[in-house]
Amino acid sequence: MTELLLGAYVFLLAIIVGFEVIGRVPSMLHTPLMSGTNAIHGVVLVSAIIVAGQAHDTSTRIIAFFAVVLGSLNVFGGFVVTDRMVNMFHSRPGERR
Template sequence: MNQELLLGLYVLILTIFLGFEVISRVPSLLHTPLMSGTNAIHGIVLLGGILVAGTADRPILYLLGFLGCALGAGNLFGGLVVTDRMLEMFKPRAEERPAAARPEPAGAGVQAVREKEPVRKP
């Protein structure tokens, strides 16, 4: 069997295992950004479009190269931008609401600390 093909298959299969390990740790909270982010990752086929367009020498290859570049760039850059837009919105409680806007939790926190102090003293 062709060595390059064989090595490629090793890379493919081992990466699929790695992918399962990494992806299974992503909480369902983030599944939409995950899907849109991995969607952007396969936009890397843009580099195939670049190679076709860059080496084209016949009209049909120019056309296919153009399609590859346009669709690939659309997938890659659109996917990255939309994923970033989504992830920017995910905020924890503390960051999202500054103390000024929501005095109660901050106050409660201080109170809790004060209540603990007498315990520590003796």
């Protein structure tokens, strides 16, 4: 129970941090932001590796294999897409010309 409670603390505080950090994002960065958060939840790959590491029979290994592939797609695809988007914001506001 204590572990669950600790998790709940972390969860709620992270939600507050999430609202605070994101509340200041200008609308022109909404797409990169959505893409960036999409890449960050790719951290599910960590949990996929952990459960894959404890798989003991063929059927769970197959499911674990797919879990890792999907998580890996999320991480690598997510960060590359975001990188391409934010690369377009290379100049400082109003600096061109």
